[in-house]
Amino acid sequence: MNETNPIVTEADLHAYADGQVPETSRARIEAYLADNPEDAAMVAEWQAQNAGIRSLFAGYERAKDSDPLLVSPPRTASPAAKRFAIAAAAVLVFALGALTGHYGPALVQKPDLQLAGSETLPKQAETAFTVYAAEVRHPVEVFADEEAHLATWLGKRLAIENLKIPNLQPLGFKLVGGRLLPVDGRPGAMFMYENQAGERLTVMVGRNKENRTTSFRFASSGNLETFYWIDGELGYAVTGEISRETLRAVAEECYRQFPS
Numbered sequence: 001m002n003e004t005n006p007i008v009t010e011a012d013l014h015a016y017a018d019g020q021v022p023e024t025s026r027a028r029i030e031a032y033l034a035d036n037p038e039d040a041a042m043v044a045e046w047q048a049q050n051a052g053i054r055s056l057f058a059g060y061e062r063a064k065d066s067d068p069l070l071v072s073p074p075r076t077a078s079p080a081a082k083r084f085a086i087a088a089a090a091v092l093v094f095a096l097g098a099l100t101g102h103y104g105p106a107l108v109q110k111p112d113l114q115l116a117g118s119e120t121l122p123k124q125a126e127t128a129f130t131v132y133a134a135e136v137r138h139p140v141e142v143f144a145d146e147e148a149h150l151a152t153w154l155g156k157r158l159a160i161e162n163l164k165i166p167n168l169q170p171l172g173f174k175l176v177g178g179r180l181l182p183v184d185g186r187p188g189a190m191f192m193y194e195n196q197a198g199e200r201l202t203v204m205v206g207r208n209k210e211n212r213t214t215s216f217r218f219a220s221s222g223n224l225e226t227f228y229w230i231d232g233e234l235g236y237a238v239t240g241e242i243s244r245e246t247l248r249a250v251a252e253e254c255y256r257q258f259p260s
Contacts, residue, residue: 008032013039017046042137049131122219122226124183125204125237128190129224132179133200133240140177140192150178154189158207160234166203166257168193171250173201183235184208201240201247203254207233218244227251234258 008029015021016029033040132139142150147165155163157180165175173193181190183206191203216229225247228237236258238251 013043014046017043045135045138048134120184121204121206121230121235121237122217122228122239124188124206125202125226125228125239126219126221126224128181128204129200129202129239132190132192133202139200140190141179143177144175146177147175154178154180154205157187158189158205160205160207160259162259163189164257164259165191166254168250168253171246171253172196173250176200199240199242201238201242201250203250204235204237204239205258206235208235229255231258 012021012025012029016026016033021029033043142153144150151163151165155161165178168175172195174195176192176194178189178191181188181204183204186207188204188206190205192200193203194200217227219226219228223241224239225242225244226237226239227244227247227250228235229251230236236251236254238247238254240247240250
């Protein structure tokens with residue numbers, strides 16, 4: 001920041017980006033930004049992040065008829081329903097194996113596989129990717145040179161003992177770092193990776209103690225692809241503007257390395 005003009009502080013810029021400055025100060029700050037293009041670009045980044053965060057929680061702005069289900073005790077499925085779910089899951093795993101040639105062996109080890117999961121997870125993963133993957137100066141909170149600290153910090157926040165950050169270098173993606181972010185209103189983690197071409201992908205992890213299902217699904221939004229799965233209490237999502245084949249390979253590698 002340009003220190004030659006003490007009239008506008010960094011706190012003023014944050015307040016301006018958040019739309020919280022009084023009208024009497026707005027003209028002064030805008031004049032400062034007009035003379036300081038680097039700070040103006042930084043404020044624009046903050047405003048884009050604010051817009052992304054608002055989009056992330058847009059679905060929670062109004063009450064829904066289904067909200068009481070969030071605090072209701074989970075219903076125990078009948079044995080017949082469980083058998084049907086497992087059979088349906090087997091069909092899904094077989095289809096994935098036929099498409100990829102290598103997914104079946106990794107996924108069929110999950111005997112409790114069910115075709116149910118949080119539909120909010122891919123949307124939150126897409127929004128987080130859109131907000132942070134384009135960042136140049138601050139894409140993550142903790143960079144890869146502090147990987148051990150990053151794993152310990154986020155593991156404690158998510159209550160995951162010995163959290164391991166996936167190593168994706170064999171697939172051509174090097175860890176950039178990670179950050180804490182909300183997932184369904186609880187502490188979540190996002191890890192960011194980048195290949196030599198500058199393409200980035202993110203891996204999101206969230207915890208929901210009420211969840212007891214497992215699912216494996218794709219979601220698409222324009223050029224953005226997300227592969228996500230719910231494994232017991234934990235939800236995972238791999239997101240990137242890369243080919244579905246590459247994303248699938250990354251997701252499988254993350255599945256192998258994350259706790260289950």
